[in-house]
Amino acid sequence: MAARAESSDFILFFYRRVGEAVGNLLDGWGFPELAGNYTLEPASRRGHGDMATSMAMVAASRTGGNPRALAGKLVEAMQADDGLEKLTRFEVAGPGFINFHLREAALVSAALDALALGDRFGSRAQENPEKILLEFVSANPTGQLHAGHARYAAYGDSLKRILAFLGNHVTSEFYINDFGSQMESFGATLAARYAQDLGLEAEIPADGYRGEYPRHVAGRIRDEIGDRLRDRLKPAPTAEAVDFFKRRGCEIVLAEMEAELGRFRVDFDSWFSEAGLYASGAAARVIENLKKDGHAVSREGALWFKTARFGDDKDRVLIRKNGEPTYFASDIAYHAGKLERHERFSHLINVWGADHHGYVARIKAAMKALFPGRDEPEVIIGQLVSVIEKGERKQMSKRKGTMVTLSELLDGIGVDAARFFLVDRSHDSAIDLDMEKARLKSEENPVYYVQYAHARISSIIKKAEAGGFKPVDHAGYDTLSKQERQLILSILFFPRVVQGAGDMREPHRLTVYSRELAASFHTFYHDCPVLKAEPEAASFRLDLCRLVRNTIATSLRLVGVSAPEAM
RNA sequence: GCGCCCGUAGCUCAGCUGGAUAGAGCGUUGGACUACGAAUCCAAAGGCCACAGGUUCGAAUCCUGUCGGGCGCGCCA
Numbered sequence: 001m002a003a004r005a006e007s008s009d010f011i012l013f014f015y016r017r018v019g020e021a022v023g024n025l026l027d028g029w030g031f032p033e034l035a036g037n038y039t040l041e042p043a044s045r046r047g048h049g050d051m052a053t054s055m056a057m058v059a060a061s062r063t064g065g066n067p068r069a070l071a072g073k074l075v076e077a078m079q080a081d082d083g084l085e086k087l088t089r090f091e092v093a094g095p096g097f098i099n100f101h102l103r104e105a106a107l108v109s110a111a112l113d114a115l116a117l118g119d120r121f122g123s124r125a126q127e128n129p130e131k132i133l134l135e136f137v138s139a140n141p142t143g144q145l146h147a148g149h150a151r152y153a154a155y156g157d158s159l160k161r162i163l164a165f166l167g168n169h170v171t172s173e174f175y176i177n178d179f180g181s182q183m184e185s186f187g188a189t190l191a192a193r194y195a196q197d198l199g200l201e202a203e204i205p206a207d208g209y210r211g212e213y214p215r216h217v218a219g220r221i222r223d224e225i226g227d228r229l230r231d232r233l234k235p236a237p238t239a240e241a242v243d244f245f246k247r248r249g250c251e252i253v254l255a256e257m258e259a260e261l262g263r264f265r266v267d268f269d270s271w272f273s274e275a276g277l278y279a280s281g282a283a284a285r286v287i288e289n290l291k292k293d294g295h296a297v298s299r300e301g302a303l304w305f306k307t308a309r310f311g312d313d314k315d316r317v318l319i320r321k322n323g324e325p326t327y328f329a330s331d332i333a334y335h336a337g338k339l340e341r342h343e344r345f346s347h348l349i350n351v352w353g354a355d356h357h358g359y360v361a362r363i364k365a366a367m368k369a370l371f372p373g374r375d376e377p378e379v380i381i382g383q384l385v386s387v388i389e390k391g392e393r394k395q396m397s398k399r400k401g402t403m404v405t406l407s408e409l410l411d412g413i414g415v416d417a418a419r420f421f422l423v424d425r426s427h428d429s430a431i432d433l434d435m436e437k438a439r440l441k442s443e444e445n446p447v448y449y450v451q452y453a454h455a456r457i458s459s460i461i462k463k464a465e466a467g468g469f470k471p472v473d474h475a476g477y478d479t480l481s482k483q484e485r486q487l488i489l490s491i492l493f494f495p496r497v498v499q500g501a502g503d504m505r506e507p508h509r510l511t512v513y514s515r516e517l518a519a520s521f522h523t524f525y526h527d528c529p530v531l532k533a534e535p536e537a538a539s540f541r542l543d544l545c546r547l548v549r550n551t552i553a554t555s556l557r558l559v560g561v562s563a564p565e566a567m
Numbered sequence: 568g569c570g571c572c573c574g575u576a577g578c579u580c581a582g583c584u585g586g587a588u589a590g591a592g593c594g595u596u597g598g599a600c601u602a603c604g605a606a607u608c609c610a611a612a613g614g615c616c617a618c619a620g621g622u623u624c625g626a627a628u629c630c631u632g633u634c635g636g637g638c639g640c641g642c643c644a
Contacts, residue, residue, distance in 0.1 A: 044587070054586050054625095061624065094587050095624075140644070177644060302642055313570085313640080320642040327644050357571055358639045383572060384638065395638090425580065429573055430637055443606080446592065452606050460603050500583060512581055515591075526599095526608045545603095567606075 008117055008124075009495040010110040011051075014087065014100075015040050018053070021081040022074050029063045029070075042493060049091060049099035050489055057096040067096025074098060104478040107488045108540070112475065114491060115547040119554055122495040126167035133338050134160050136351035137261070137268075138175040141253040142186040143398045144213055145260055145406040147422075147433050148353060148385040153406075154422040155382055156351045157266040158507035158559040165558060166502045171343065173270040175334060178250050179278060180327060185209070187246025191237040193218035194245065198227050200234065211401055217249050224248075260406050264415060265560045274330050283325060283333040286370075287318060290332075295369050305332075310365035332366045335377060348377040349505075354430075357381045380505055382427040388434035404435050413442040416561045420447035423559050424511040446515050450552060451564055453518035457549040458565040460530055464542055469531065474540040483524040487544065490520045491551050498558070507559055514555040521548050 019035040026035050038055040056071035063070070071092040078084050078098075089101040114121045136156030139149050156172065164170045177183075189209045195202035197218060204210065232241040254271070261268070277283045287303070290296035296305050296318055303319035305328070318329040338348055352359070360379045367377055386393050387402050394402040409418050412435060421438075424446070425431060480488070494513070501509040530541040553563040 039584090039586080041583075041586085044589095048587070052587085057586075057624070067624075097587065180644065182644060300642090304642095317642045322642080324642085326642065331644095354572065354638045356639085356644085359644090360571090381571070381638095386637080393637090426573095429580085432579095441593085444593065448606055449592085452604080456604055456607085463603060497583085504583080506583090508581085509583075512591090515581090519591080522607055523609095525603080529603070531603050566604090 008114075008121065010113070010492045011040070011496050014051075017081070017084050017087070018078065021078045021084050022055075025073060025077045026059065029059060029065075031059055031062050034059060034062075042489065043099060048093065048097070049101040050088075050485070051100045051102070052093075052097050053100075054097055056092075056098060060096065068092055071096045071098050102485075102489075104480050105476075107480060107485065107492075108475070108477055110492055111488045111544060111547055114494075115543055115550070119550060119557075121547075121550060122498045122554060123165045124167040124499075129167055129169045131169045131171075131343060131346045132163060132349060133171050133173060133343075133345040133347075134163070134349045134351070135173045135175055137266075138177065139257065140177045140182055141250045141257070142182055142209060143211075143253070145257055146385075146396050146398070146403040147387070147406065147409055148396045148403075150264065150406045150409055150418065151385050151422045151427075151431065152351050152353065152382055153261060153264060153266045154419045154560065155427055155507060158419075158423050158510070159349075159351075159502075159505060161558045161560065162498060162502045162507060162510070165498060171269045171345070172267075173272055174268045176250075176254065176271060176273045176275075177327070178273055179275040179330060180324075181207075183246055183250065184242070186214070186249060187242045187244075188237070189214045190218045190221065190245035190249045191233065191242050194222055194229065195233045195237070197222050198230055198233075200230070202233065209398070211398070214249075217252050218245075220252055221245065221248055260410075263410060264406060264419070272334070274334065277330045277333045277337070278325075282337055283330050286333040286336055287325075287329060290318070290369075293369075305366065305369075307362055307365035307369070310368045312361045312365040316362055328362060328366075331363060332370070335363060335367055336370050339371060339374065347375055349380065350377060351380045351382060354381055354383045380427065383430040385431045385433055388432050388437075393432060404433060408435070409438075412439045413445070416447050416451070417442050417445040419560050420450075420511055421445060423507045426506065426508050446511075447561060448567075450511075450514045450518045450556065451562075451567055453521045454549060454552045454556070454563045455565060455567045456525065457521070457545045457552075460545055461542070461549070462565075464531055467531070469538075469542065471539040471542065472535045474536045474543070477536050477540040479537070481528055483520075483527050484541075484544065487520045487524045487548065490517050491547055494551050494555070501558075510555050510559050514552060517548065517552060517555065521552075 018040070019038070023032070023035045026032050034055060038053055038058065040051055040053045043049050043052040056074055057067045059065070059070050060067035075090045075092060075098060078090060086103065087106040088103060091099040091101065093099050134156060136152050137145070137149050139145055145153070160170045160172045185205060185207045186209055188205045192202040192204045192208065193215050229241055229244070232238045258268075258271075287296065290305060291303075296303055298304075301321040302317045304315045305318050306315050308315050316328055317326050319325050335348065338345055360381070363379070364376055367374070384395065386395055387404055388394075389402065394400075396403045413421070422431070494517075497509055497513045501507055528541060530545060531538055533541060556563045
């Protein structure tokens with residue numbers, strides 16, 4: 001276990017060694033917990049070494065000592081640790097920072113260890129993996145996916161890849177809202193479009209769906225069934241006809257969504273139908289249980305869930321006066337079911353748009369009532385994507401036609417640029433998407449900067465192989481240039497970055513990282529010849545190139561972006 | 568009115584759970600290819616980190632308030 005951590009995550013290993021070296025000292029100061037919980041960060045590149053810690057200053061604030069004096073004592077303790085002394089030099093600086101200058105041999109051997117791990121570098125294996133159900137996108141099957149869905153798809157899928165890479169067992173799921181009034185209205189719209197297609201008089205219902213897409217779906221249905229339903233449409237479509245259009249329409253829309261998501265490199269492990277919760281009786285059972293436990297009561301002709309008891313602002317309706325269940329009712333059944341499936345998920349994550357954040361307290365309250373003491377579902381709120389048209393900012397809306405579809409996005413700028421663009425910014429900030437600019441500026445997308453580094457390296461490696469490059473032993477290489485140091489250090493932090501991206505649910509850390517790593521590589525490349533260097537340097541640098549290539553490829557893979565060998 | 572998110576360079580955004588002189592890309596200006604890929608590199612210019620208080624040895628980061636923007640506050644989903 002320790003050996004594994006040592007080889008796959010040098011920085012973590014180093015962190016622990018430092019903590020161990022000063023453990024007794026901190027104990028004596030009455031501050032033992034600091035050893036396992038101090039900050040260690042890459043030093044700002046101004047002659048402050050490779051890494052720095054502020055632990056002496058933190059200790060000083062707790063023990064009342066002089067920070068620089070404490071730093072001196074901490075350094076003495078570290079120097080007394082032979083293993084640590086072999087890895088680094090020390091320096092007390094500024095108000096009490098301890099700077100670490102890693103020794104060349106340590107950097108070189110850490111880099112070679114990382115290289116040996118290949119595409120597993122940065123990953124973790126867990127003995128008891130968490131079983132996570134990660135739900136995202138979950139669009140209504142009544143239209144096309146738009147850029148907002150694309151954002152959550154890119155985010156959710158990246159998060160899935162990252163969490164899995166960190167040793168968790170992750171199942172991704174698309175919850176299909178194929179029940180309720182919106183579906184009814186979609187079915188009615190399709191019936192009307194189909195009728196119009198056949199030359200019949202028919203009007204789209206007032207609450208129906210405008211635009212081209214329903215017409216397209218109706219057209220596909222007509223291709224399948226011809227005019228067979230003609231006589232079920234007048235004077236108004238029969239209930240059976242509407243039901244048919246609803247069901248078949250839903251299937252067609254979902255198939256198109258799945259294909260489109262596949263093109264976007266987002267493959268769901270599971271598609272879960274809301275209607276199925278009613279068909280199977282699961283929804284009814286949950287409602288019965290709530291009644292039995294006294295959580296659900298009748299009032300004003302409706303059935304209410306007393307969520308206010310569990311932290312919600314007010315109670316919520318489960319079954320309306322008209323007898324129809326609300327979305328909330330099936331959602332409770334859905335979430336309860338997640339915990340009862342055979343996979344026995346230990347943790348639930350939902351990715352929702354900011355327009356649903358008012359719903360969070362409600363679902364958490366419901367789960368608290370049903371499963372007291374269980375881990376609460378984790379809800380991640382992603383901010384919205386707006387469309388900019390002619391300088392005006394508009395919310396994405398199916399009905400108003402102000403939307404950029406996923407398919408337009410992919411046709412316009414491509415999968416790699418779209419995915420990189422969408423995960424590159426924190427899910428906490430809103431995105432404005434101007435398709436005109438996006439198309440014009442797509443070649444400026446930073447994804448190409450990163451991919452170019454990958455292609456460049458691939459080209460060097462190919463050249464080396466084609467030219468019969470003969471490596472020599474370079475384990476003792478110890479004359480690192482400034483650029484090599486920087487590059488190795490960037491790489492050694494990769495496992496920490498992945499871990500942070502997973503823990504904080506922030507995939508954008510990987511795109512940011514990949515850009516920085518690419519920059520370190522380009523600088524290195526410019527100043528340090530690889531194949532033309534002295535044999536030992538050339539051998540080492542070629543390995544360093546391989547390591548950078550692996551690390552860039554992994555960073556990109558974790559956000560679903562390709563790493564081309566040539567471009 | 569209440570709740571959540573955001574406000575950092577001309578523009579788009581990073582800034583890790585508080586650390587040293589706040590970073591990158593685009594744009595602007597000036598340099599670097601008979602070279603392993605110039606889709607690159609180097610340099611310059613550009614900042615009251617919205618504003619006001621507070622906590623701290625130390626705040627862009629945490630707390631309170633104000634202003635500005637987005638999103639919610641349905642027996643819609």
